[in-house]
Amino acid sequence: MKTVKIIILMATFWLTIHVSMAASLTVFAAASLTDSLKQIAADYEKTSGDKIVFNFAASGTLARQIEAGAPADIFFAADETKADALEKKGLLVNGTRKSVLGNTLVIVTPAGAPAINSPAELTNAAVQHIALGELKTVPCGTYAKACLEKLQLWPAVEGKVVPCESVRTVLAAVESGNVDAGFVYKTDAAISNKVKVAYEVPAADAPKISYPLALVKDAPQPEAAGKFIAYLESDAAAVVFKKFGFLVLSSPSTK
């Protein structure tokens, strides 16, 4: 009798978990979207009743996880090439991909550290370590490298580069003062008071920074995901994205 009770109890427990999971949506999103998406999701959860679960990491890492079969509903990356790779493998639902946001690359230095006024100053001997997103998996690092190559500074600074797990790791490394400078997005620099923006990279010197959003092919919750994608393109979401400093590329009001 006791065993039966335990089995019933375990079954109930399992069912509870299962049911509660059924109402939740998994969004794989670029680390730079962390704060803005959390706020948008909190608003959305209140009105829709759906629960949003995030996996924030470097876009390249997320793409690899989706390739490996991770249960993602939505892929929201910071680099079009990461979505290209998944699209080529047929892992995104055709016709759902859109470019929704833009961003600006900035050089940050630890608050209180000697100022840097131009990228060329990164070649100074006083600058020993420069944090960049890992060059292949972290879009911010890919963009930064392209920018430094364009300015013909790459060979001079390559040896100082400390590759980081994500754009937020770059930010943390600069905050700690363990590196002398780092490349992050304007939106990341804005959330920290331990770094200062030393230089804003003009759009002409950096590759086009564009955030693709798409429904994942094997999404466990395709319908709920479609609704959330629509919400991410709504005016309400655009307000939040703009507040954090993103460029909103396709909001209904601008169409």
Place this chain on the structure above:
Amino acid sequence: MSGAEWQLVGFSLRMALASLLLILPTGLALAWWLARTNWPGKALVETLVSLPLVLPPVVTGLLLLQLFGRRGPVGSWLHNTFNCDVVFTWRAVVIALAAMSLPLFVRAARTAFEEVDVKFEQLARTLGAGEWRVFFTITLPLAKRGVLAGTLLAFARALGEFGATIMVAGNIPGRTTTLPVAIYQAVENGEDAHAWTLASVSAVIAFAAVFVSERLQRQRK
């Protein structure tokens, strides 16, 4: 294996060997101290020494980062006095590996010392040998196998260290990237063949170290 892969393996082996240079003197002293002396608070030191074995490696990494960071107590002193940075350099790799592998060495060496009959040591003392001489001519030679086994274990552990290393030394190709970190990065980049090559090398080295270490500990009995 490509040239870059050989270089990576060479670097990892050198880092593990360098960490042994830190581990051996500290570890031998600690092991002897724990095996031969009794004092209040000994249990506390025992626990502290073994802590990195069970603590999440990233926690050990976090502590090291706080200590050796440019704004940490040790790091800022080194930076201001010698203009020497630890974090994100090979020095951080060596320190992380040493901190993570020290407990394994101390445990093995301590057991080995405890198995040495103190009568031999006392006999040497009655013949006029000083403490250092007793240690190097009696205790250490008799505990040789255990100490060697511990050294091998620590070396193997150092080669496999990931969590603490990535926290304090990061992942700078050619300068702080060790085998496990390179394997992780290869998987992240989708370079599976590269990851498997490096994984196989790690497996071979680890197998050899554990195999020899086990044999040494068996023969002792």
